[in-house]
Amino acid sequence: MRLTMVEAPSGLTELGGLTELDIRNAAEAILRAEREGEAMPPLSGQHSGLSLDDAYRIQDLLTRMRQQQGIALAGYKIGLTWLTTQIACDLDAPIHGRILRHAVHQSGASLSAKRLVKPHVEVELAFIMGRDIDRPIENLDEVLAATDRIVPALELVDHRMAPPRIVADTVADNSAFAGVILAEQRFRPDDIDSRWVGATLSRNGVVEETGLSVIGMGHPATCVAWLANTLLKRGEHLAEGDIVMSGAFARALPVASGDVFKADFNQYGTLDVSFT
Numbered sequence: 387m388r389l390t391m392v393e394a395p396s397g398l399t400e401l402g403g404l405t406e407l408d409i410r411n412a413a414e415a416i417l418r419a420e421r422e423g424e425a426m427p428p429l430s431g432q433h434s435g436l437s438l439d440d441a442y443r444i445q446d447l448l449t450r451m452r453q454q455q456g457i458a459l460a461g462y463k464i465g466l467t468w469l470t471t472q473i474a475c476d477l478d479a480p481i482h483g484r485i486l487r488h489a490v491h492q493s494g495a496s497l498s499a500k501r502l503v504k505p506h507v508e509v510e511l512a513f514i515m516g517r518d519i520d521r522p523i524e525n526l527d528e529v530l531a532a533t534d535r536i537v538p539a540l541e542l543v544d545h546r547m548a549p550p551r552i553v554a555d556t557v558a559d560n561s562a563f564a565g566v567i568l569a570e571q572r573f574r575p576d577d578i579d580s581r582w583v584g585a586t587l588s589r590n591g592v593v594e595e596t597g598l599s600v601i602g603m604g605h606p607a608t609c610v611a612w613l614a615n616t617l618l619k620r621g622e623h624l625a626e627g628d629i630v631m632s633g634a635f636a637r638a639l640p641v642a643s644g645d646v647f648k649a650d651f652n653q654y655g656t657l658d659v660s661f662t
Contacts, residue, residue: 404433404440413448416559423501425548426553429439438481441557442620448560449484451498455575458487460629462617463541464554464609465561467602467633475553475614480603482613483561484612485629489542491567493657497542499643500662504637505544505564507659510598511606511648512539512568519624530607532624534575538569538651538660542564543638568572569587571655578654581605585651589639597636606632 402414412429412590419426429444430436449459465481466472472479491497505555516534523529542565544547547555558581583599583606602609614624638648641661648658 401438401455403435403582404443407441408433409440409447412444412558413451416444416448417451419503419546423503425503426546428547428549428551428554430555431560431587431649436552436554436558440552441554444558445483447562448558452486457485460490460566461485461631462568462613462624462628463561463563463631464613464633465556467605467609478645479616480609480612480633481553481557481561482616483557483563485563485566489563489565490629491565491659493567493569493659495567496660496662497565499645502542502544502564502641503546505542505641505661507540507542507567507587507641507647508634508638509595509597509651510539510541510634511580511583511638512537512566513606513610513632514572515624515626515628515632517575517626518580520618522593522618523614526605526607526611529611529614530580533575533607533615535572536575536578536580537572538583538649538654538657539631539651539655540567540587540647541565541634542567542641542659562650566629567657567659568629569649569651569655569657572590573654579633580607583635583651583654585636585649587636587639588648588650590646594639595636597634599632599635601635602633606635 435555514535543562544564
C-alpha cells in the first residue's frame, strides 16, 4: 500500500517569533509546573499567536534540559491523529512529543496521581522499532518491516497548562506526555492486524470507552510513517529500540487517586494500571 503522506507543518525547524530568553523561560516554567504538580497559565496567553515552530523549539529545549538532568529518552508519542480532531484544531497533520524512559511502565503498575495536574489515560498501539529509519518512508510495508514488535498499550497524558489552551501550548508541553503502560503481550507485525485492533477501556470495572485502531489516519502504521518522515525533516530519526506511541483510538478517561483502569484488546490481551 503506497502512502499519500501528510506534510509536516512548513517551517517546522525555522526560528519563530520568540526570543531565546522567551524559549528558556517557557521551558523552565513547564518543568516547574511538572515538578510542583500545579497548572501554569497557557503560554499562548502570554505570547499571542504562539506558533507551532516556537512550540517545538520549547519542546526541544525542554528535552535537552531533561537530558542534562540525566533523564533518558525512550522514543516518541504521536497525538491528534484523528482527522476530525485535526480539522477542529485547524491542523493538517498530527503532533508529536518525546517518551521519557523513567515513565515507561509495565501492565499492573501502580502509579501516583498526586503529582499530576490533569491526568488522563487512553488506549493505543506501541510500535517498537527493530532498526533505524534514516531515509523517507514511502509505504506501510516499510514501516512494518522496520518494526520489531507491536504492543497493546495505554498512554498517560497530563496537561501542565490550564485552559484555555491552543495546540501550540500542548506541543510545547511535550505534547502532554506523562507515561506509557505496555502490555506483556508483544506481537510481530505479521501476527497482528494492526489496522483493525479494537479495545475497550474500563474504569473501576465499568467499560466507558471503545475504539478501533483504524481511526488514526486510516492505519496506525501511517501515523508512524508520518512521524518518521517528519523527524527526518527536523534532522532526527527513529532509532532501533525506540517506542512509538501511534496515537489514541478511543477517547481519554480522566484519572483520580484510587482509580483502576483495564484495557481489553480482545484476542491481543489485556493490561491494567492503578493510581494511588
